[in-house]
Amino acid sequence: MAAPEREKLAINQATTMKQWSLREAVEGYAARDIRGISVWRDKLAECGVEVAAELLRDNGMTVTGLCRGGMFPANDDAGRQAAHDDNRRAVDEAAAIGAQCLVMVCGGLPDGSKDMIDARIQVADGLERMLHYAREAGVPVAIEPLHPMTAADRACVNTLEHALDLCDALGEGIGVAVDVYHVWWDPKLEDQIARAADRILGFHVCDWLVPTVDLVWDRGMMGDGVIDIPRIRGWVEAAGYRGFNEIEIFSERNWWQRDPEEVVETCIDRYAEFV
Amino acid sequence: MAAPEREKLAINQATTMKQWSLREAVEGYAARDIRGISVWRDKLAECGVEVAAELLRDNGMTVTGLCRGGMFPANDDAGRQAAHDDNRRAVDEAAAIGAQCLVMVCGGLPDGSKDMIDARIQVADGLERMLHYAREAGVPVAIEPLHPMTAADRACVNTLEHALDLCDALGEGIGVAVDVYHVWWDPKLEDQIARAADRILGFHVCDWLVPTVDLVWDRGMMGDGVIDIPRIRGWVEAAGYRGFNEIEIFSERNWWQRDPEEVVETCIDRYAEFV
Numbered sequence: 001m002a003a004p005e006r007e008k009l010a011i012n013q014a015t016t017m018k019q020w021s022l023r024e025a026v027e028g029y030a031a032r033d034i035r036g037i038s039v040w041r042d043k044l045a046e047c048g049v050e051v052a053a054e055l056l057r058d059n060g061m062t063v064t065g066l067c068r069g070g071m072f073p074a075n076d077d078a079g080r081q082a083a084h085d086d087n088r089r090a091v092d093e094a095a096a097i098g099a100q101c102l103v104m105v106c107g108g109l110p111d112g113s114k115d116m117i118d119a120r121i122q123v124a125d126g127l128e129r130m131l132h133y134a135r136e137a138g139v140p141v142a143i144e145p146l147h148p149m150t151a152a153d154r155a156c157v158n159t160l161e162h163a164l165d166l167c168d169a170l171g172e173g174i175g176v177a178v179d180v181y182h183v184w185w186d187p188k189l190e191d192q193i194a195r196a197a198d199r200i201l202g203f204h205v206c207d208w209l210v211p212t213v214d215l216v217w218d219r220g221m222m223g224d225g226v227i228d229i230p231r232i233r234g235w236v237e238a239a240g241y242r243g244f245n246e247i248e249i250f251s252e253r254n255w256w257q258r259d260p261e262e263v264v265e266t267c268i269d270r271y272a273e274f275v
Numbered sequence: 276m277a278a279p280e281r282e283k284l285a286i287n288q289a290t291t292m293k294q295w296s297l298r299e300a301v302e303g304y305a306a307r308d309i310r311g312i313s314v315w316r317d318k319l320a321e322c323g324v325e326v327a328a329e330l331l332r333d334n335g336m337t338v339t340g341l342c343r344g345g346m347f348p349a350n351d352d353a354g355r356q357a358a359h360d361d362n363r364r365a366v367d368e369a370a371a372i373g374a375q376c377l378v379m380v381c382g383g384l385p386d387g388s389k390d391m392i393d394a395r396i397q398v399a400d401g402l403e404r405m406l407h408y409a410r411e412a413g414v415p416v417a418i419e420p421l422h423p424m425t426a427a428d429r430a431c432v433n434t435l436e437h438a439l440d441l442c443d444a445l446g447e448g449i450g451v452a453v454d455v456y457h458v459w460w461d462p463k464l465e466d467q468i469a470r471a472a473d474r475i476l477g478f479h480v481c482d483w484l485v486p487t488v489d490l491v492w493d494r495g496m497m498g499d500g501v502i503d504i505p506r507i508r509g510w511v512e513a514a515g516y517r518g519f520n521e522i523e524i525f526s527e528r529n530w531w532q533r534d535p536e537e538v539v540e541t542c543i544d545r546y547a548e549f550v
Contacts (some may be wrong), residue, residue, distance in 0.1 A: 114503040120462065149424040151460035152485045152501045162462050185426035187395065187437050210427045212490055224426045228389040 001230035003243050004275045009199055010036025010064045011267060012204065012248035013043060019260040022047040023055055030059040032264055036244040038065040038202075039097060041090065049096045056097055064244045065142065065177065065202050066090065066099040072126030073119040073156070079110070080126065084240035087130040094139045099244070101142040101201040102134065103177050108153045119156045128170055135173040142201040144177040149215045159183070160192040167199055175199030178236060179248065181206050184227045193235040200241045205229050205275050206249045217252035222268060223274035229232065233275060245275055276505035279520050279550045285311025285339045286542060287479065287523035288318060294535040295534070297322040298330055305334040307539055311519040313340040313477075314377070316368060324371045331372055332461050339478050339519045340442065340452065341365065341374040345430070346382040347401030348394040354385070355401065369414045375518070376410065376417040376476040378452050383428045394431045403445055410448040417476040418442065419452040424490050435467040442474055450474035453511060454523065456481050456494055459502045468510040475516045480504050481524045492527035494497040496541060498549035508550060520550055 011034055013025045020028060022043040029037055037056070044052050044066070056063055069090040074080045094102040106123045109116065127141070134141045134147055143163040146155035157163050160183055163176045174195055181204070193200070207225030212218050222229055233245065247267050249255050255263050288300045290549055295303060297318040304312055312331070316547045319327050319341070331338055338488045344365040349355045369377040384391065386545070402416070409416045418438040421430035432438050435458055451471055456479070458464055482500030487493050497504055508520065522542050524530050530538050 016342070109501055114501050116462075116503070129359055147424065148460040149487070149490070150420065155338070156460075158460055167346070176330070176342055185391070185423040187391075187429075208427055212424070215424070215487055215490065226384055226389050 001234050001263060003272055004233065007035065008244050008271070009268065009271050010062070010244035010246040011264065012037065012038035012067070012246050013040055014067070015249045015255065015267065016260040016263055017043065018256040022052055026055050026059050026061055028260060028264060030061065032268060033263070034268070035060055036062045036064045038067055038103070038246055039063055039065045039099065041093060044097070052226055053097045061206060062244065063097050063099040064246050065101050065103045066094040066097065068103045068105045069130070069141070070104040071157070072274065073107045073110045073122040074171045075110040075113070078219060080122065083107070083126060084129055086164055087126070088133050091130070091134045091137050093140050093244040095137045098137065101175070103202065104141060104143050105146060105178055105271050106143065106157045107156045108151060108156050116151070123157060124166060124169065124275065127166060127174065131173055140201050141174045143174065144178040144179060145182055147182040152176065159188070160196065161188055164195055164199070175201040177202035177204060179204035180227050180229055180232050181208060182197060184208060184232065189232070194260055195238050197239050200239060201243070202234050202246060203233070203241060203243065204246045204248045209245055211230070213251065217250045219251055220272040221249060221255060222247070229275050245271070246270065278511050279508065279549070280548050281308060282310065282548050283519050284309055284543065285313065285337070285376040285519035285521040286539065287313035287521050287547050288315055289342070290522055290524045290530065291535040292318065293531040297327055301330050301336055303535060303539060305336065307543060309539070309543070310335055310512055311337045311339045311521065312341055313521055313523065314338055314372060314374065319368060319372070324368055325493065328372045330542065337519065338372050338374040339521050340376050340378045341372065342497070343378045343380045344405070344416075346395040348385045348431070350385045350388070355370045355397065358382070358401060359404055362401070363408050366405070366409045366412045366414050370412045376415040376416065376450070376452070378477065379416060379418050380421060381418065381430045383426060383431050384532045391426070391431055398431060399444065401422070402441060403483050406445055406448055415476055416449045417452040418449065418459065420457055422457040427458050434461060435471065436463055439467060439470055439474070449451045450476040452477035452479060454479035455504055456483060456500050459483060459507065464507070468514050472514050475511060475514060478508070478511050478516060478517070478518060479521045479522060479523045481522065489527065492525045494524045494526055496524060496530060497522070497545040500541040504550050512528060522546065522547070
């Protein structure tokens with residue numbers, strides 16, 4: 001694989017979320033000529049949506065995604081309605097900042113439930129319901145399949161194949177976010193990426209550490225783990241994807257403890273060598 | 276689901292491996308009228324194979340499995356040969372104690388490698404090579420698909436579908452061990468269990484804790500987590516499985532710290548209620 005295009009480097013602000021506000025992240029990334037960012041809703045709320053929209057525009061930022069909608073399964077109608085209402089707000093926010101997609105983390109088992117089949121039905125129903133609203137707003141919805149180790153408490157959509165089955169059923173306006181951390185292990189990955197084709201709405205990179213000491217907050221910087229990222233990027237590009245390569249690292253024990261300037265410099269260096 | 280038959284309760288000695296030798300485990304389980312056990316090779320070596328065979332026979336124990344063979348991928352021929360030699364020894368040991376199957380944990384990426392596709396080819400090649408020897412010895416080989424979170428360092432066979440694809444290619448004498456901990460999250464599980472049919476050589480139970488604090492050593496006792504074990508047992512039995520239901524719990528922070536008598540009593544109680 002040829003090295004990735006420098007202008008397609010984006011950073012998900014989760015990578016510096018313990019250190020920087022949205023304003024600091026936008027200005028910090030832009031100062032190093034990084035023009036793609038994914039935004040988190042808690043940081044967006046803190047900044048204010050209108051202020052953020054102007055900030056992003058003034059810095060020439062492409063908003064590669066808004067994180068996140070989803071979390072559909074609930075134990076009762078009130079819980080499902082609350083999720084739906086929150087997803088509508090997320091669509092409004094994504095539209096307001098011109099996000100290329102709204103990233104969906106679909107949710108796991110409701111409290112006390114062991115019924116994965118029902119949880120998955122609730123996810124399909126919830127996506128269908130919110131998708132009408134997203135289509136009207138012109139906001140593409142990206143289902144992010146999450147690693148199977150998150151199935152109980154974060155997302156019961158755990159393979160690209162399952163996510164694409166949902167997309168097939170739901171029709172226009174919905175696709176997938178492919179995060180190497182979640183899908184790198186899958187023996188069907190190459191085939192499913194090809195199947196996804198123009199439904200790939202985002203491509204996220206980081207690395208899988210050996211050992212991994214936490215199921216959620218221990219992602220590695222590209223090059224520090226075992227994922228063959230260029231190979232997967234090759235599949236994604238062969239499928240027709242031409243968007244940003246977005247670095248998203250949750251790292252409680254390492255990168256969140258560091259000077260954010262160092263984190264961003266490292267992202268730039270590692271991007272050229274390991275993405 | 277009706278409660279599982281009491282006489283089909285087996286315990287994998289890993290459940291009490293920090294407290295009990297093989298002799299203590301066999302005698303401790305038998306004292307509570309548990310007549311199925313899976314044996315680990317390090318404990319078997321400590322006891323001596325001939326002594327163990329007699330001990331197991333004298334206590335009327337069915338050996339539901341020997342743990343474990345596998346670990347095929349290596350960086351060079353010497354490494355692959357060493358794995359093959361070790362797998363032959365494992366077959367001999369399984370035959371000597373009359374194990375119903377030899378459980379295969381297939382291995383992950385060799386040191387320094389990021390090539391999952393090559394690792395999987397090495398697994399297929401290694402299985403094919405050792406299978407000749409296992410067939411001659413009359414020892415059924417059980418591929419155990421491991422949770423995707425173990426793909427890098429333990430096993431690059433991570434779904435029942437992948438394991439069955441290998442079985443299809445390899446023919447007679449090889450099947451699968453279905454461990455709910457590894458496969459419970461899989462949306463294709465019901466279909467793949469049906470596909471497995473008479474190739475299900477073992478059925479292992481424990482539970483998925485929320486939160487899970489370690490990727491390997493933090494399994495839960497049945498009833499303490501979110502896996503709907505009776506539903507999965509129903510699928511396994513519908514596929515024709517009539518073997519033991521084997522409790523296998525690695526639990527550094529909890530069950531390995533307890534009096535093993537208490538662990539076994541708890542296994543018996545929870546088996547009736549949650550398996």
